[in-house]
Amino acid sequence: MAEQVKGPASYFPSIEKKYGRPVEEWFALIREHGVEKHMETVAWLKTEHGLGHGHANALVAHVRAQP
Structure with missing residues (x-):
């Protein structure tokens, strides 16, 4: 039996399905956008790319958790 995915990664399959892009592309966009406060980046994704909150x-939580 597969282990249930928890945390931000649990959203990744629905993100890919709803927005038609692999999460790796979203991660790259976030990194290219630059280092800002968490909620500023969330707001940018919502306004510029139409993502839900x-x-x-x-996505932002996952990228910011990376070393």
């Missing part, structure tokens, strides 16, 4: 938050 939960999806944007999950």
Whole structure:
């Protein structure tokens, strides 16, 4: 039985399905956008790319958690 994915990664399949792009592309966009405060980046994804709040938050949280 597969282990259930938890945390921000649990949103990734629905993000890919809803927005038609692999999460790796979203991660790259976030990194290219530059280092800002978490919620500023979430707001940017929502306004510029039409993501919902939960999806944007999950992507930003994942990228910011990386070393």
